[in-house]
Amino acid sequence: MGLHLQNYISYTQDDDDVDLSLKTLTSIDAVPNVDVIKEWIPKVKAICISHAHLDHVGAAPFLAKEFNCPIHGTPYTIEVLKLLLEDKEIKIPNRLIVHDVNSVFKISENIKIEFISITHSVIHTVMIVIHSKYGKIVYANDFKLDNQPTLGSKSNLGRMSQLNDVKLMIMDSLYANRPIKTPSESVAKELLREVMISTNSKGKAIVVSTFSSHLARLKSIIEFSKQLKRNVVFLGRSIEKYIRAGENIKIIEFSKYGKIIKYRQQVQNFLKKCKNPEDYVFIVTGHQGEPKSVLARMVFNNYFNFKKEDIVIFSCTIIPGEENIRNREKIESELKKKKVRIFRDIHVSGHGAREDARDLINMIKPKNLIPTHSETTTAENFIELAEEMGYKENKNVFLLKNGQKLIFK
Ligand SMILES: [Zn+2]
Numbered sequence: 001m002g003l004h005l006q007n008y009i010s011y012t013q014d015d016d017d018v019d020l021s022l023k024t025l026t027s028i029d030a031v032p033n034v035d036v037i038k039e040w041i042p043k044v045k046a047i048c049i050s051h052a053h054l055d056h057v058g059a060a061p062f063l064a065k066e067f068n069c070p071i072h073g074t075p076y077t078i079e080v081l082k083l084l085l086e087d088k089e090i091k092i093p094n095r096l097i098v099h100d101v102n103s104v105f106k107i108s109e110n111i112k113i114e115f116i117s118i119t120h121s122v123i124h125t126v127m128i129v130i131h132s133k134y135g136k137i138v139y140a141n142d143f144k145l146d147n148q149p150t151l152g153s154k155s156n157l158g159r160m161s162q163l164n165d166v167k168l169m170i171m172d173s174l175y176a177n178r179p180i181k182t183p184s185e186s187v188a189k190e191l192l193r194e195v196m197i198s199t200n201s202k203g204k205a206i207v208v209s210t211f212s213s214h215l216a217r218l219k220s221i222i223e224f225s226k227q228l229k230r231n232v233v234f235l236g237r238s239i240e241k242y243i244r245a246g247e248n249i250k251i252i253e254f255s256k257y258g259k260i261i262k263y264r265q266q267v268q269n270f271l272k273k274c275k276n277p278e279d280y281v282f283i284v285t286g287h288q289g290e291p292k293s294v295l296a297r298m299v300f301n302n303y304f305n306f307k308k309e310d311i312v313i314f315s316c317t318i319i320p321g322e323e324n325i326r327n328r329e330k331i332e333s334e335l336k337k338k339k340v341r342i343f344r345d346i347h348v349s350g351h352g353a354r355e356d357a358r359d360l361i362n363m364i365k366p367k368n369l370i371p372t373h374s375e376t377t378t379a380e381n382f383i384e385l386a387e388e389m390g391y392k393e394n395k396n397v398f399l400l401k402n403g404q405k406l407i408f409k
Pocket of ligand 1: 056120
């Protein structure tokens with residue numbers, strides 16, 4: 001149920017009034033092509049979504065109606081889906097069913113689903129276990145193994161290591177090429193502390209941009225803003241959406257700490273009228289340099305009068321892709337012309353690396369493995385790790401292409 005974000009964004013960005021029919025979105029590869037499972041569609045019992053990122057839930061508004069079954073997810077995931085539907089004014093016939101992290105539910109006579117808490121860069125992420133009479137199938141997309149998360153629950157390692165008879169694990173291998181264990185979100189918090197608290201920002205504006213759905217990161221930014229005795233103001237549509245989803249289900253109360261301004265005109269008015277920017281931390285959309293974001297408008301459309309040595313913090317990395325690289329370059333070079341101080345890469349990833357993958361495989365002990373969520377070369381690094389651990393390519397670890405089927409006997 002995920003969107004291919006690059007394909008979707010480059011198709012929709014120039015125009016607000018584009019054809020969002022399933023046929024068109026399938027033809028541009030923005031949503032999964034369900035033709036390959038055509039004969040199963042009437043038999044599908046449930047759609048289970050592991051977390052609230054758009055590359056996992058973003059296609060549900062267009063695709064879910066093809067399936068005559070409910071959608072299951074954790075509270076934050078379902079709340080984000082509701083707001084996506086509201087945003088796009090789309091109605092789907094599927095029932096939306098909320099389950100807490102670490103819960104089990106039956107979807108048919110023969111199949112039970114278990115949601116096990118696992119850490120990632122959005123709260124309420126779960127590893128999904130399909131319990132069937134043929135054994136268990138584990139879906140671990142996406143994850144990191146963070147022992148000190150700064151918001152939300154830890155990974156339920158106890159339950160994971162109890163699972164037995166796991167026939168197959170389908171898992172996140174995005175950073176299988178990195179020979180490390182991905183640092184905790186608490187490390188990202190320290191990186192932010194260094195920049196926000198230890199840099200002399202007296203009399204200067206501070207602008208921070210990060211992933212809008214990364215509530216843990218936003219929480220740290222709020223905490224340091226309070227220490228600096230500055231007011232927080234959240235600017236932009238997507239930030240508003242992900243904060244509202246969290247507040248609707250009462251897991252955060254960010255609006256207590258600062259104004260949230262959603263619409264472009266109001267953002268512009270607020271920034272134009274702001275006489276004392278040095279009293280604020282502006283949390284804005286635009287970490288990838290997106291041309292319609294608040295940051296891009298502050299820089300290019302004169303929404304904001306940047307002064308020498310004002311501070312702009314990118315609490316993210318650039319998601320690889322020519323367009324992102326180009327967009328960020330444009331923004332950064334314009335900021336440099338304005339003599340603004342730029343702090344990049346104040347971030348740690350939400351995806352595990354090679355040593356996280358090893359730990360998870362050792363814990364779950366699956367009979368078979370399928371790496372996903374990566375380029376072919378990275379998946380090859382995953383295969384190499386699996387072989388080091390005793391698996392063998394095409395015997396019990398498989399590198400599949402889109403649309404390819406695999407039968408376990
Ligand atoms: Zn994700």
